[in-house]
Amino acid sequence: MAFFRPPYWLQLLIIRVLLTTSLVSSDQQDPERLIKFKDSLNNTVDLSNWDLNVPPCAADLPNWNGMICNKDGSVLGLQLENMGLSGTIDMDTLAEVTTIRTLSFVNNSFDGPMPNMLKMGQLRGIFLSYNKFSGEIGGDVFKGMSSLRKVELVNNNFIGKIPISLTQLTNLVDLQLQDNQFEGEIPDFEQKDLKVNFANNRLYGSIPKGLSNQDPSSFAGNNLCGKPLSPFSQMGNNGL
Ligand SMILES: *[C@@H]1O[C@H](CO)[C@@H](O)[C@H](O)[C@H]1NC(C)=O
Numbered sequence: 629m630a631f632f633r634p635p636y637w638l639q640l641l642i643i644r645v646l647l648t649t650s651l652v653s654s655d656q657q658d659p660e661r662l663i664k665f666k667d668s669l670n671n672t673v674d675l676s677n678w679d680l681n682v683p684p685c686a687a688d689l690p691n692w693n694g695m696i697c698n699k700d701g702s703v704l705g706l707q708l709e710n711m712g713l714s715g716t717i718d719m720d721t722l723a724e725v726t727t728i729r730t731l732s733f734v735n736n737s738f739d740g741p742m743p744n745m746l747k748m749g750q751l752r753g754i755f756l757s758y759n760k761f762s763g764e765i766g767g768d769v770f771k772g773m774s775s776l777r778k779v780e781l782v783n784n785n786f787i788g789k790i791p792i793s794l795t796q797l798t799n800l801v802d803l804q805l806q807d808n809q810f811e812g813e814i815p816d817f818e819q820k821d822l823k824v825n826f827a828n829n830r831l832y833g834s835i836p837k838g839l840s841n842q843d844p845s846s847f848a849g850n851n852l853c854g855k856p857l858s859p860f861s862q863m864g865n866n867g868l
């Protein structure tokens with residue numbers, strides 16, 4: 629019986645696939661990329677153990693502070709919370725660490741516009757709450773980020789409309805925009821398992837049908853009407 633030997637083109641394909649997957653799962657340049665990202669931040673005392681002599685995610689050594697690690701030693705996310713960080717978030721460099729799926733910069737001193745998500749299409753979670761980010765968020769900033777499940781922008785100085793692209797994220801389950809200055813009408817959200825909080829903004833008009841089952845407190849401190857708010861608190865439901 630002849631020993632099965634795959635055709636030459638198939639051998640080439642297999643080798644190629646193996647090479648590509650190993651490159652993706654632990655990219656040797658990721659530590660340098662992370663250090664470059666760190667260099668764009670200010671006040672990085674809490675990141676002092678980021679050291680090129682040690683892998684960011686090592687099974688047998690402490691991880692670099694703030695790393696969320698995959699079992700294969702690649703970086704799944706950054707959790708840089710409560711660190712007094714400021715400066716620039718170098719998203720272009722972070723985007724080169726292609727295994728990143730979640731970014732948290734909660735409770736730091738970042739200001740300026742929303743970080744640029746353009747090259748971070750695979751993110752599942754983005755957490756920017758309790759900073760000083762400001763300005764409008766473009767309507768299409770989240771366009772095509774179909775893996776995105778959680779977006780938390782609580783307590784910043786964002787203004788302008790709630791970005792329409794958020795309504796198109798079919799996997800979104802958690803959207804927290806409270807304590808900003810978002811204004812205008814709430815767009816139609818239809819996602820089934822979505823939980824929102826839009827309290828304490830400058831929103832007005834009717835709450836869209838798709839959100840009529842949310843907790844009423846999620847709409848407090850705006851000028852909204854309609855379910856789930858009580859019909860008797862239509863105007864100035866600021867205290868709720
Ligand atoms: C926010 O971060 C600072 C350190 O920069 C910390 O002292 C404070 O307790 C943090 N606040 C919360 C609510 O975690």
Ligand SMILES: *[C@@H]1O[C@H](CO)[C@@H](O)[C@H](O)[C@H]1NC(C)=O
Nearest residue numbers: 669670671713714715716739
């Ligand atoms: C970062 O630190 C540098 C030098 O210490 C300072 O000039 C700059 O204004 C700081 N940037 C921010 C955003 O705090």
